[in-house]
Amino acid sequence: MAEGLTRALDEMARQDVDVLVLGREGNARFVSGATRLWLAGTRPFAPGCVVVRETGAVHLMSATDFGVPAEVPRARLYPMSWNPVNVMGAVAAIAGVSSARRIGVDGLTPLFEQLFTATFPGAHLADGEAVMRAARRVKSAREIESIRAAISVAEDAFAVTAEALRPGVRELELKGVFEERMCRSGTTTPAFEGAFCVVDDEPVRRLASDRVIVDGDLVAMSAGVLLDGWEGSLARTRRCGAQTTEDRDRRSRWAAQWTPLVDRCRAGARVGDLRVSAGASIHGVGLGAEALEDSAALEPGMVVQLELEANGVLGADTLLVGDDGAEVLTAFPYAAGGD
Amino acid sequence: MTDDLDLARMRRDRHRKVVDALDAQGLAAAVLLGQPAVAYAVGARAPAADAARAAQQRMIAIVTADGDAPHLYTAFPEGAPPELPADHVHEALPMEWPEGATALLGALPDGPIALDEYTMPLHAAMHGREITDATAILGPCKVVKTADERECIRRAQAINEQAMLTVQAFVAPGVRGTELSGVFLRRIFELGASANTVDPIWQVMPPRIADGPYSATGDVVFPTPTTDRQFAAGDVIWVDTGIDYEGYASDFGCTFVVGGPESRHRDQAARWREIVDRCLDVLKPGATAGDLVRAASADEVGRPWLPHLYLAHGIGTNSAEMPLVGTDLGDEFDDALVLAPGMVLVFEPVVWDDGNAGFRAEEILAVTDDGYEHLSARDGGPRG
Numbered sequence: 212m213a214e215g216l217t218r219a220l221d222e223m224a225r226q227d228v229d230v231l232v233l234g235r236e237g238n239a240r241f242v243s244g245a246t247r248l249w250l251a252g253t254r255p256f257a258p259g260c261v262v263v264r265e266t267g268a269v270h271l272m273s274a275t276d277f278g279v280p281a282e283v284p285r286a287r288l289y290p291m292s293w294n295p296v297n298v299m300g301a302v303a304a305i306a307g308v309s310s311a312r313r314i315g316v317d318g319l320t321p322l323f324e325q326l327f328t329a330t331f332p333g334a335h336l337a338d339g340e341a342v343m344r345a346a347r348r349v350k351s352a353r354e355i356e357s358i359r360a361a362i363s364v365a366e367d368a369f370a371v372t373a374e375a376l377r378p379g380v381r382e383l384e385l386k387g388v389f390e391e392r393m394c395r396s397g398t399t400t401p402a403f404e405g406a407f408c409v410v411d412d413e414p415v416r417r418l419a420s421d422r423v424i425v426d427g428d429l430v431a432m433s434a435g436v437l438l439d440g441w442e443g444s445l446a447r448t449r450r451c452g453a454q455t456t457e458d459r460d461r462r463s464r465w466a467a468q469w470t471p472l473v474d475r476c477r478a479g480a481r482v483g484d485l486r487v488s489a490g491a492s493i494h495g496v497g498l499g500a501e502a503l504e505d506s507a508a509l510e511p512g513m514v515v516q517l518e519l520e521a522n523g524v525l526g527a528d529t530l531l532v533g534d535d536g537a538e539v540l541t542a543f544p545y546a547a548g549g550d
Numbered sequence: 551m552t553d554d555l556d557l558a559r560m561r562r563d564r565h566r567k568v569v570d571a572l573d574a575q576g577l578a579a580a581v582l583l584g585q586p587a588v589a590y591a592v593g594a595r596a597p598a599a600d601a602a603r604a605a606q607q608r609m610i611a612i613v614t615a616d617g618d619a620p621h622l623y624t625a626f627p628e629g630a631p632p633e634l635p636a637d638h639v640h641e642a643l644p645m646e647w648p649e650g651a652t653a654l655l656g657a658l659p660d661g662p663i664a665l666d667e668y669t670m671p672l673h674a675a676m677h678g679r680e681i682t683d684a685t686a687i688l689g690p691c692k693v694v695k696t697a698d699e700r701e702c703i704r705r706a707q708a709i710n711e712q713a714m715l716t717v718q719a720f721v722a723p724g725v726r727g728t729e730l731s732g733v734f735l736r737r738i739f740e741l742g743a744s745a746n747t748v749d750p751i752w753q754v755m756p757p758r759i760a761d762g763p764y765s766a767t768g769d770v771v772f773p774t775p776t777t778d779r780q781f782a783a784g785d786v787i788w789v790d791t792g793i794d795y796e797g798y799a800s801d802f803g804c805t806f807v808v809g810g811p812e813s814r815h816r817d818q819a820a821r822w823r824e825i826v827d828r829c830l831d832v833l834k835p836g837a838t839a840g841d842l843v844r845a846a847s848a849d850e851v852g853r854p855w856l857p858h859l860y861l862a863h864g865i866g867t868n869s870a871e872m873p874l875v876g877t878d879l880g881d882e883f884d885d886a887l888v889l890a891p892g893m894v895l896v897f898e899p900v901v902w903d904d905g906n907a908g909f910r911a912e913e914i915l916a917v918t919d920d921g922y923e924h925l926s927a928r929d930g931g932p933r934g
Contacts, residue, residue, distance in 0.1 A: 235601060235602065235605070236601050236602075237600075237601065237602040246775055247775065248748065248749060248751070248773055248774075248775050249600070249748070249749035249775065250601065250747065250748050250749070251598040251599060251600070251601075251604065251745060251746065251747045251748070252585045252586065252598060252599070252601065252604045252747065253583070253584055253585045253601060253604045253605050253608055253667075254584075254601055255584055255666065255667045256667060256668075273766070274765060274766045274767055274769070274771065274858055275763045275764055275765055275766060275771040275774065276763065276764045277763035277764070277771060277774045277775075278774065278775055285764065285766065288766050290766065290767065290858070291858050292858075292878050293860075293874060293877040293878050293879050294878060294879055294880075297878070316670070317670070318667060318668060318669055318670065319667070319668040319670070319673050320666065320667045320668065320683070320685075321665060321668075321681055321682065321683040321684075322683055322685075324668070324673070336673075338670040338671075338674075339670070340646070340669070340670050341670070383739050383742070384739055384740055386739045387735055387736040387737070387738070387739030387740055388736065390732070390735035390736065390739075390746070391732040391733070391735055391736035392732070393732075394728050394729065394731045394732030394735065395728075395729070395732055397728050397778045398728070399727075399728055399731040399732075399735075399749050399750065399776050400600070400749050401600075401746075402599070402600055402603065403597055403598070403599035403600060403603050404597040404598040404599060404745050404746075406597065416628045417597055417625075417626055417628070418595060418596075418597060418626060418628055418629050421742065437600060442600075494606065498602070499600040499601070499602030499603055500599075500600070500602050500603035500606055501602065502606050502644075502646040502647075504646075504647055505647075
């Protein structure tokens with residue numbers, strides 16, 4: 212059985228959920244290992260994947276087994292339909308679903324809420340996202356390797372993009388440079404639309420424009436990839452053209468806040484406390500970005516993205532939390548020349 | 551054809567439509583969590599992102615029936631439209647947690663609310679509120695496009711088409727789909743695309759459906775995610791890509807034949823052309839989706855499109871939206887769907903010769919007062 216499924220089933224038992232009906236692609240991928248078409252943006256809830264605790268089986272909405280691991284046999288694929296009533300009918304026909312007392316869903320629409328109530332009148336709708344969040348939070352050794360591999364693709368593309376940061380290039384062209392290089396490494400899915408923005412004011416913009424970058428511009432760069440679904444991403448701030456003494460000052464002021472922040476990312480630290488630092492943000496990293504609540508405490512094996520925007524410098528690294536501090540998985544230099 | 555595009559006018563027109571729809575339904579406000587819905591009602595932008603990240607950093611819009619400017623909650627204030635008053639642009643509200651959901655609830659006016667989707671904390675927080683489905687409000691607004699909206703689609707599609715001309719030169723034996731994606735993504739940003747919205751598809755089609763991949767329904771399997779498989783001479787590649795320009799999607803489909811098309815490929819493309827032309831013969835205000843289905847299917851064995859998809863679909867701030875034509879929603883649905891000026895349709899029939907693969911392309915048309923106009927180029931047949 213796929214390790215993700217085992218952890219999801221354990222968490223279902225802990226949270227007393229009989230069946231999970233999942234609409235979020237990262238959740239479906241975690242329990243099934245399936246690669247389906249990547250689309251940017253939010254999608255309204257639809258039942259794309261079903262996990263039944265009683266049978267331990269994963270069922271997927273798919274017309275083909277292309278990209279679907281052998282652990283999900285063809286008999287466990289259910290058809291797509293534009294008619295939500297048909298989709299709910301297919302879900303209800305899955306062995307073990309109709310007898311569920313508690314069904315976990317990772318989102319809803321007003322329409323699907325009605326359909327769930329009508330199809331499973333005795334069942335309670337539980338927070339399936341809470342189940343999946345708990346199951347996904349602490350990474351296995353294999354998952355950490357997958358994240359490391361994604362980071363290495365991201366850093367390679369980031370290096371090429373930093374090279375392309377020359378006078379005359381437009382901000383949005385750098386998005387294309389990053390993504391082209393990412394594709395050369397064999398992955399075509401970015402984690403997000405890269406931000407390559409000249410720093411004028413704070414907060415730093417995250418939407419690259421058609422602005423032409425000129426010599427001397429300070430540029431905040433943030434980008435990432437998904438390799439087999441796993442995220443590798445980072446952020447740095449670079450000067451277009453020669454570095455100045457001011458850059459070193461800025462960076463050392465940034466580092467004066469950053470270093471203690473990284474030092475606090477260790478087992479037991481409360482996420483909300485890390486967020487209190489001005490300009491700091493933190494979220495989980497796995498099959499894409501993972502949400503972390505303020506009240507969560509860091510645990511060994513969690514992988515997080517720590518970001519700090521201070522003194523006109525944006526920087527972000529991916530950290531593996533351990534008992535005695537964090538290992539910084541991203542290794543890209545903070546300054547041109549390997550600083 | 552017009553080069554005139556006024557984004558502020560476009561946003562004003564869309565907002566007015568949503569307000570009028572709320573008013574007509576006696577609703578106090580629309581609360582929108584879906585990013586294409588926020589893009590429509592407010593005209594705001596956030597970076598395109600993987601679904602998980604997009605959900606966590608989602609923008610939220612509240613459109614009130616009193617006609618006041620909408621309220622936008624966003625982590626990306628630079629993506630708010632310039633005319634939106636500063637006190638209507640708020641910090642993001644995290645809908646993954648009860649605190650954010652409660653704060654959103656506190657920002658709502660009294661009375662019945664239209665909502666498009668829930669996170670589970672929002673579902674818990676909204677318990678007891680009178681909620682209707684916001685898609686019933688937005689759908690009728692979105693389905694008829696203003697001239698500005700059609701111009702955005704035209705521009706999105708023009709960028710996509712131009713980028714594909716660059717890609718086309720790279721199609722050769724030994725090349726991989728992932729490399730074509732790289733060329734494509736580089737080019738769309740150079741040409742001014744805001745974002746890429748779907749992993750570009752370059753699917754090598756099997757000669758026969760039975761050659762795989764496995765099809766649960768016996769129909770042609772499409773689309774599948776791009777792999778690093780190398781193309782070989784004679785491969786038939788179905789292409790499907792989509793980008794974003796000012797919130798509007800493009801949808802580009804074509805067929806490449808590695809090493810160049812032969813006569814059988816041109817014959818298939820000619821049959822595809824006939825199917826689309828039969829649809830265009832009946833495409834005008836007052837015609838129904840059912841009329842298009844019958845026109846496309848005339849002289850054909852079966853319905854010449856992918857049965858799990860459609861003969862045609864609308865496009866706008868969603869890459870596929872109403873009107874949907876020829877889906878499994880059935881004949882009654884199609885016959886009840888009456889076309890009106892301003893509706894936009896992406897036609898994507900398929901010609902399949904089992905043993906010789908097939909041809910697929912896409913063509914975008916807007917319904918005009920007396921017929922139609924192209925928002926895409928007219929498909930020119932197989933490429934390569």
